[in-house]
Amino acid sequence: xxxxxxxxxxxxxxxxxxxxxxxxxxxxxxxxxxxxxxxxxxxxxxxxxxxxxxxxxxxxxxxxxxxxxxxxxxxxxxxxxxxxxxxxxxxxxxxxxxxxxxxxxxxxxxxxxxxxxxxxxxxxxxxxxxxxxxxxxxxxxxxxxxxxxxxxxxxxxxxxxxxxxxxxxxxxxxxxxxxxxxxxxxxxxxxxxxxxxxxxxxxxxxxxxxxxxxxxxxxxxxxxxxxxxxxxxxxxxxxxxxxxxxxxxxxxxxxxxxxxxxxxxxxxxxxxxxxxxxxxxxxxxxxxxxxxxxxxxxxxxxxxxxxxxxxxxxxxxxxxxxxxxxxxxxxxxxxxxxxxxxxxxxxxxxxxxxxxxxxxxxxxxxxxxxxxxxxxxxxxxxxxxxxxxxxxxxxxxxxxxxxxxxxxxxxxxxxxxxxxxxxxxxxxxxxxxxxxxxxxxxxxxxxxxxxxxxxxxxxxxxxxxxxxxxxxxxxxxxxxxxxxxxxxxxxxxxxxxxxxxxxxxxxxxxxxxxxxxxxxxxxxxxxxxxxxxxxxxxxxxxxxxxxxxxxxxxxxxxxxxxxxxxxxxxxxxxxxxx
Numbered sequence: 001x002x003x004x005x006x007x008x009x010x011x012x013x014x015x016x017x018x019x020x021x022x023x024x025x026x027x028x029x030x031x032x033x034x035x036x037x038x039x040x041x042x043x044x045x046x047x048x049x050x051x052x053x054x055x056x057x058x059x060x061x062x063x064x065x066x067x068x069x070x071x072x073x074x075x076x077x078x079x080x081x082x083x084x085x086x087x088x089x090x091x092x093x094x095x096x097x098x099x100x101x102x103x104x105x106x107x108x109x110x111x112x113x114x115x116x117x118x119x120x121x122x123x124x125x126x127x128x129x130x131x132x133x134x135x136x137x138x139x140x141x142x143x144x145x146x147x148x149x150x151x152x153x154x155x156x157x158x159x160x161x162x163x164x165x166x167x168x169x170x171x172x173x174x175x176x177x178x179x180x181x182x183x184x185x186x187x188x189x190x191x192x193x194x195x196x197x198x199x200x201x202x203x204x205x206x207x208x209x210x211x212x213x214x215x216x217x218x219x220x221x222x223x224x225x226x227x228x229x230x231x232x233x234x235x236x237x238x239x240x241x242x243x244x245x246x247x248x249x250x251x252x253x254x255x256x257x258x259x260x261x262x263x264x265x266x267x268x269x270x271x272x273x274x275x276x277x278x279x280x281x282x283x284x285x286x287x288x289x290x291x292x293x294x295x296x297x298x299x300x301x302x303x304x305x306x307x308x309x310x311x312x313x314x315x316x317x318x319x320x321x322x323x324x325x326x327x328x329x330x331x332x333x334x335x336x337x338x339x340x341x342x343x344x345x346x347x348x349x350x351x352x353x354x355x356x357x358x359x360x361x362x363x364x365x366x367x368x369x370x371x372x373x374x375x376x377x378x379x380x381x382x383x384x385x386x387x388x389x390x391x392x393x394x395x396x397x398x399x400x401x402x403x404x405x406x407x408x409x410x411x412x413x414x415x416x417x418x419x420x421x422x423x424x425x426x427x428x429x430x431x432x433x434x435x436x437x438x439x440x441x442x443x444x445x446x447x448x449x450x451x452x453x454x455x456x457x458x459x460x461x462x463x464x465x466x467x468x469x470x471x472x473x474x475x476x477x478x479x480x481x482x483x484x485x486x487x488x489x490x491x492x493x494x495x496x497x498x499x500x501x502x503x504x505x506x507x508x509x510x511x512x513x514x515x516x517x518x519x520x521x522x523x524x525x526x527x528x529x530x531x532x533x534x535x536x537x538x539x540x541x542x543x544x545x546x547x548x549x550x551x552x553x554x555x556x557x558x559x560x561x562x563x564x565x566x567x568x569x570x571x572x573x574x575x576x577x578x
Contacts, residue, residue: 118243119471120161123148127466130170133201133218135225141170142201142224146467148239149267151260159247162264163239165191165465166272167201167229178227178278178307178574181265181294183234185286185315187257188480190238190473191231192457193450194284194312198557198567199223200231202464204456206558209427211452216460221567226574227280230268232261236480239471253485254293254495261290262297266304278307278577285524285554288314288515292497295504306504308512308577310570313524313554316515318495320528328369331403333527335361335390338408340519341425342391349551354519357389358527369402408522409439421445422522424553450555451475498532505539513545514573516566518556546573 126147133140145168148161169177184193196204196216203219223229233240235251242248251260269275283291288311298304315321320333339357343349368374368382379398386402387394396411397404410431412420418428421444429444442448454475461467486495504511515533517526526549533545548569550562557563 118158119241119245120158120243122470123161123163123239123241124467124469129464129466131201131464133220133222133224135220135222137225140222140225143168143170144201144465146461146465149264149271151263151267158243160235160242160251160260161240162235162260163233164264164268165195165200165229165231165461166268167224167231168272169224169228172228174274175276176278178280179230179269179274180223180227180280180282180310181230181232181261181268182282183232183261183287183290184237184284185288185290186237186476186481187234187252187286187290187484188237188477189285189287190233190454190457190475192238192453192473192475193555194282194287195231196453196457196460197450197555198312198563199229199282202460203563204453205560206449206452209449211449214452214456216456221564223567223570226571228274228277230265232264234261236477237474239467239469239473241471248480249483252480252483254487256485257290258293258297259301261294262302262304265294265298266302269304279304280308280310280574281306282310282312283314284312286315288312289316289495289497292500292504296500299507305508307510308514308573309504310573311513311515311529313517313521313556314515314529315492315495315524316501316529316532317498318491318493320531321524322493328366330528331369332361332366333531334404334522334525335365335386336527337520337522337525338390338392338404338425341412341420342389344426344520344551345391349519360385360389361527365402373401406439410437419444421553423555424518425520425522427553445553445555446476449558501532501545502536502539505536505544509540510577511544512573512577514548514570515546516548516550516556516569518550518552518554518562520552521554521556523554543576 126145128143128145131142131144133142143166145164145166147166148163150158151160151162153159180199182191182194182199184191194200196202199222201219201222201224202216203222204214204216207213207215234257235242236248242251251257265279269277269279281291281295283289288309291309291311291314295306295309298306319327320330322330336354336358339361340349340354343353343357364382365386373379374382383394383397383402386392386397390397390404390408391412392404392408393411396407400407406422408425409420409422412425413428414431416428417431417434419431419439419441421427423443423445427445427449429448431439433440454473457475458473461473462469484492486492501513505513515529517524517529519526526547530547533547536545548566550556550559550566552559552562557566
């Protein structure tokens, strides 16, 4: 348009100037326009060096005609300037780099500043893939989604991206199909443990208990046979990250964590139209504690009711779980787990033998530790019995006055040159520091065997689920546990969800709870959970709360038989709530 206007202006101006020239020639007049050189005063130029041109002042035209010509000249100058400016700006409009275009397409909610500064720009788009697996009921087709959900503050600023892996059975009626939201514990653990260890369509097997030989294969006992699954990684774990490098602390705490995960669950339900589906929570270790807090936050903040919770090796009452080295009751609740490990070592494990150890723990053992210090023959007889049940030497038991503490880690299998894992006392490896008085180094099970889950899941997500990220997958972050806010300046020893469980049972008559433990777990001993459940008030049908025990430790599902048995029990639990 500017060029068309400029052409019209030039045509009019030329016509105007020709008319003027014709009039000047006809009148025999001319007009001189003299331009002095730059810096020279006007009139100092040689009069003979003059340039003659048709006048711009148009002396023989009417005033109106001259005004029109000036306007046309001004229009020509403006149009020419606009054309020149457009020509100067156009080369600077280079297309955005290819990587930035991908970032905008992948994260439409991402702000321009975040695209330049936040690590979240490295997260790829959600990946949706189709799969099938053979389960006892036949072939099951399902859709897997590996992606992220974004959290924003009240001003619209992006705070974090939460990574999740969803498995949804195809051709199922979503209104009646349960959906389970699962997370691990730590605090600071990603959900790969549960995904590849228990519930997902793929399972990581460890031939010979060697992480170097771990192999990923189909999981016929996948929980996808009776519930859809959404595996969630809290902020700072897996591929979930805060938008700012120093923004993680806003999520590292009991209250903050529960609110964040409740919001994440609400976002998923809304985005995928699953608001009417029966909803369950699955949590392992601290994740069991987390599940009770998230259920409360869902009810309170999101108006979402939970049908049931499955807790795997949970922390329920911190005072009981972490008080074994100081309080008689805590020590008595630890003893059955050591007894189970010793029975396994001897090859004589049975429910009857285990029940006898449990009776001793809550009778003779408890009263001996709670009462005055024993002496003489009574002391020797007591310490001999404890040594026999636990497998520790009588010397070690006597030295600690019957309190086991962490002595079992170093001394339980020291005669064989081995140390054991607190996550499964039956799991032992060669002691890397035999000259030390106490156990030293990484845990044989947690830092050895289960670390394989991190690498296996990263490869699985990239190769089979199509989620290709440049960000490192963090299976377990010890830093998060050290920064965790347990509330009101308290520590984990005072952490408790007993009240939350009571309220959930009271407010929702259909709510059910399944607690599962491995016998030989010393991180969260099963007897502590049993104590809590045994002391709940009678609220409705007693079968609404169940405790199931299996051979193995904290991750008892590593054992194929225990995993199979637990999955069958979980299926019955889900069916009983529908």
